Amino acid sequence: MRIGVVTFPGSLDDHDAARAVRVAGGDPVVLWHADADVRGVDAVVLPGGFSYGDYLRAGAIAGMAPVMSAVVDAARGGMPVLGICNGFQVLCEAHLLPGAMLRNEHLRFVCRDQRLRVENAATSWTSAYGQGQEIVVPLKNIDGCYVADERTLDELEAEGRVAFRYVGENPNGSLRDIAGITNARGNVVGLMPHPEHAVDALTGPTTDGLGFFTSVLEGMAHA
Amino acid sequence: MTMELDTTEVAAKTPDHEQPWAELGLKEHEYDRIRDILGRRPTNAELAMYSVMWSEHCSYKSSKVHLRRFGEQAPHSDALLVGMGENAGVVDVGHGYAVTFKIESHNHPSYVEPYQGAATGVGGIVRDILAMGARPIAVMDPLRFGPMDAPDTKRVLPGVVAGIGGYGNCLGLPNIGGEVVFDPSYAANPLVNALCVGVLRHEDIHLANASGVGNKIVLFGARTGGDGIGGASILASESFDDTKPSKRPSVQVGDPFMEKVLIECCLELFSARVVEGIQDLGAAGISCATSELASNGDGGMHVDLEKVLLRDPSLTPGEILMSESQERMMGVVAPENLDAFLAITAKWDVETAVIGEVTDTGRLVIDWHGETIVDVDPRTVAHDGPVYERPYERPAWQDDLQAASPSSLPRPAGGAQLRETLLQLAAAPNLASKSWVTDQYDRYVLGNTVLAQPENAGVVRIDDQTGLGVAVATDGNGRYTKLDPYAGAQLALAEAYRNVATSGARPVAVTDCLNFGSPEDPGVMWQFAEAVRGLADGCQTLGTPVTGGNVSLYNQTGDVAILPTPVVGVLGVLDDVARRTPLGFRETGHAIYLLGTTREEFGGSEWAHVVHGHLGGLPPAVDLDAERQLGEILIAAARDGLIDAAHDLSDGGLAQALVESTLRYGVGARVAVPGGIDPFVFLFSESQGRALVAVSPDTDERFVRLCAERGYPNQRIGVVGGAALSVDDLFDVDLDELRRAHESTFPAAFDA
Amino acid sequence: MARVVVDVMLKPEILDPQGKAVHGALTRLGFDGVASVRQGKRFEIELDGEATPEAVAEVERAASTLLSNPVIEDFVVRVEAGV
Amino acid sequence: MARVVVDVMLKPEILDPQGKAVHGALTRLGFDGVASVRQGKRFEIELDGEATPEAVAEVERAASTLLSNPVIEDFVVRVEAGV
C-alpha cells in the first residue's frame, strides 16, 4: 500500500509521518507541494509543521499549493486523507473539512502528552480503535483552537463527525473539546494531536498512534 | 544627493579627513593601527569593517589570551575530528557518524526585544552548525533572569521563551533541555544562551574557507536590510540623502521559515557536492564572512558589493558590509558547479546572487559599481585584531565573601521544619518545575528524542539501525562561581558531566558560554581568568576537550556585574539509546541507593539562597576523579541493565532529587536517614559526586558488586513505592501536595 | 504607486483571546475605561501602478480568498489617500 | 462609547517575514501588480466613555509600551468617527 506524505516548504513532521507509515507496514511516498498530482498513491497524509511559516493563518498558504488541487479531487473521490496538526489546518483552509483554527486560548505554544477519546471508530483512519477508546499521543501547536459556528458544530455532533475529543483539561480552548473531525464519508480526517509521534515506545509517550496507520492499511487491504 | 564615494583612492588623497572611529567603538590606538596596516586612512567601508570585526564580540580581544588554555591544555582525544577555531568542533561518535555542537549567547538583544532577540539567537547558532555540513538535530536554551517577581522579568521571560519556541518549533528542531535560573544580578542583564547539536557523516565535514582561484562567492538566503547596524549609521556622513530611514535598529527580526528552507537547501547543496564551503552570516555580516572565508583560504577575494540583493535600496556600502540581516549564507562554488548550485537554490525559492570570486592576490578587494572601497589583507581584519592583556586582580571583597560562611545560619530541626523546608525549596523559582517553559517547546519533532526535559540530559537517537545516540546537558552555577571562580567553572563542568553520565552516556566533549561583566574591571577579569583556568584544568582531568564556545562580556548594570556565569555543555555518546537511564522512580519495591559522600556543604547552596538570602563561604568541594568514577559506574550500570532510574544530585541536594524522581511518574519513596549524619545535612547538602539510583531486586547484587569493585561509596537509603515521599521518623509528604508545591510556582508568576 | 490597506478582524461572535489578553494587560496597567479590545491584522499593499477600480477589485478578491478566512473573519479594503 | 484604533506596523527598515510570505503567495496565485506587502496588527479599543484627550493620551501610552515595541515597531492611534 502506497501512502503519500506531502512536504510543503516548512513541513516538519513529514519524515515522522513517513516513518509511522513504514512502522505500520505501508510504503511511504514523498509528495512535493509543487507537484500537480499525487503519483497514484492509495492514501495521503498532510503532516505537521509550519507550512510557509504559518504566516497569515496556519495552513492558509499551503491550502492553495498546486498539489492540493489533486488532493482535494482525490479526497472527493473517496481516497483516505489524514491531516495532522498543520495538515488539519490545511484541510480546513482547503474546505475539505468545516471550521477553522484560532490561536490557542492561552496564546502559548503547547507541547504535551494528550489524552483523547476516539468518538468515531468507523473512519478510514480509526477503524483499528474501539468506539470511545482513550489514547494518549503528543499534542504540539500554537493555533489549535478549533472553532465553527453553532449550526456546524451541532451538525458535526449529530452526524458523529466529531472524531476525537480532548479528555481532561482542554489544552487550547477548542469548542466542545474537539480534537479532530471527519467528513461525512469518513475518508477525510483531521486532528490537532500527533499520532505519528506515538508509534515507538522509545521516542513517544505511547504507541497509541499506530492504529491510525494500521486502520487505513487494513481498510485498503479489504477494499 | 550623495557625496563623493569614499574609495581607496580618495582615502589616499585625503589623509586628514576626520573619521568617527570613536563613535564606532574603536580606541585611538586601534584606529592608528588600522592606518598603519593600510598605509593610509581607511575608507568609510574599511572603517566599518574593522570596527565590527575588532569589537569585543567578534575579536575576543579581552578573552583571547585566556581562551588559549583550552587549546594548549586540551586532553588528547581520538574522537576530536575538528577542534576549536572552526564554526563548531566536530566529534566522532562511531559508525562513521560525527556530531558537532556549540553554545552561543544572545543576551543583550534579548533584553531589548525579548521575543526577537531570543529567536534570532536560536537562528544564529543553528546556522553555525549548518555551516559545518551538519544537519541540526536539537537545541537547548540555558536562561538566566532577574527575580521572578520583578515586573521586568514578567516582560522578559515570557518573551524570551516564546521567541525560543517560536523560532525553534518552526524550524522543526526538538528542544531537549536547558536551564531557567533567577538571580537579582541578571535583572537588567538576562542571559539567553542557545545550544545546537548537529550530525553528519565523517566524509561530509565542511570547513568554511575560500580556496580555489576563480571559485565564485555566492550570497544566498534572505535579502540584506538595515538590521543590526545601529552604529554604522554614524557613517551617514557618507551620504546626505535624507530619504533613508534616520535611525537604523540594532535588533533583528528573524524569519524561521526562511531558515528552515535554508537548512534543507544547504543540506541538498552539500549532498549534491556543488559547494566547496558555506559560511554562515552572523555578527558583522558580510564583513565577517568575506574576511574569514578569505583568510582561511587562499587569501584573496574580489567582491562587487552592488550585486548584493537588498531589501532596502538606501543602504550605503558600509551599512551593507555591517548589516546583520538574518538567514543568510555565503557559499564558495566552483564555476562548473554554479548552474547546479543555482538550480537547487531556485528549487527552494532561495534568492541567490554571485557577488565575487576567489583570487590569488592575498587581498580582499570590494568594489562598489566599479570603484574600490575596500582593499585590505583579510587576515588583518579577521585574525590579527587587537589582543589585550587586561589587568586582573582578585577583588578585595573576595576574602570577606568567603569568610561569610553559612554555618551559623539557623537550620530547620525536627520533622515538621524539615518537611516545610523541603516544600519551600521544591517551590522555589530555581528548583520549581520548569514545565511552564518547556511545554512551549516541541520536544517530539524529528521523532528521535529519547529523553528531554525534565530528565538529567537530553538524549537523541542518531541512527535508527544501531540505536546510536548522543546526550547533552548544560549547567552553570553563578553563585558557586562568585564564591570561587576556579571551582565554580569546574562545578559547572562536573554537573553537566554528571548529568550526561547519569543518563547512561559516555561524556566526550565540552562547549562553553562564558557570561561575565566588564573586562575593564580587574575584578571581573580575574573571575574570567580563573573560570577559564578552572575549566581548562577540569577538561584535562576528565579527558573531555573544549571544542568551541562563546564569550559574552559587559553583562553589567552600572558598576554591578552579573554573577560570573560560565555555562558548560557536555556531549556524551550512547551506543544504544535503548540503554539510557531515565530519572523517575517507576517500580514499587526497587531499592534506592545513594552513591557518593555527603558532607556538610552549604556555601552557595539553594537552601542558603532561598531561606536566608545568603551568599557566602566556599562552594562544595570539587573532586573530578570522583566524578569520573561515579560516571563510570553509572555508564556501566546503564549498559548492563543494572539500574531502572538514576538522578544526579545538585542544587537542593538529596531532597530535591527525591522530589523530582518521585513526581516524574507519581511513584513515591520511603527513605531513612542513615546513622551518624544530621538529617538536615543528609537532605539538603550540595556535596558533589553524588547520584540517586533505583535498582530492581533482580540486579541488586550485581549493582552493589559493581560499586564495590570500584570502591565507590554507596548506601542503600530506601525503597520505591507508595503515594508519598516519606523520611522515616521525620515526615511524610503526599505526592499531590508535593506536586502542587513544585508545579504551581511558574503558572502563578506568569499566567497573570 | 498607490497603497491599499486591508483590515482583517475576527467576526464579532468569534472569541478573540489576543484581544482579551490585551484588555487584561491594560487593566493591570491601571488603564480603566476600556470596554473591550479586539485584535486583528492590517495589510499594507503597495501597488505597482494606480489604484484603479480594477486593481482595487483584485485586492478585494485577494482579501476574500487569501487574506481572510470567511469562516472566522471579516475584512475591509480601502485605498489610502495621499501616498 | 467611542472606538480608538491602534495600528502597529514593523518599522520600514525591519524585515517583515509575514508580509514577504503574503506577497509571495499573492504572486503565486496570479495577483500581479503588487510591489510589496507589509503585515501589521490592528487593535480596536472600545472605550467606556468618550474619546476625551485624556483617554486618547492613555491609549497612546499603552500603544507605545504594551501594544508595540518602539525598537522595531511604529504605531498610529486614531479615534474612529461615528461609532
Ligand SMILES: Nc1ncnc2c1ncn2[C@@H]1O[C@H](COP(=O)(O)OP(=O)(O)O)[C@@H](O)[C@H]1O
Ligand atoms: N530553558 C529550558 N529549556 C529546556 N529545558 C529546560 C529549560 N530549563 C530547564 N530545562 C530542563 O528541565 C530539567 C530540570 O532542569 P534543572 O533542574 O536545571 O536540571 P539539572 O539540575 O539536572 O541540571 C532538565 O531536563 C532541563 O534540561
Ligand SMILES: [Mg+2]
Ligand atoms: Mg540533573
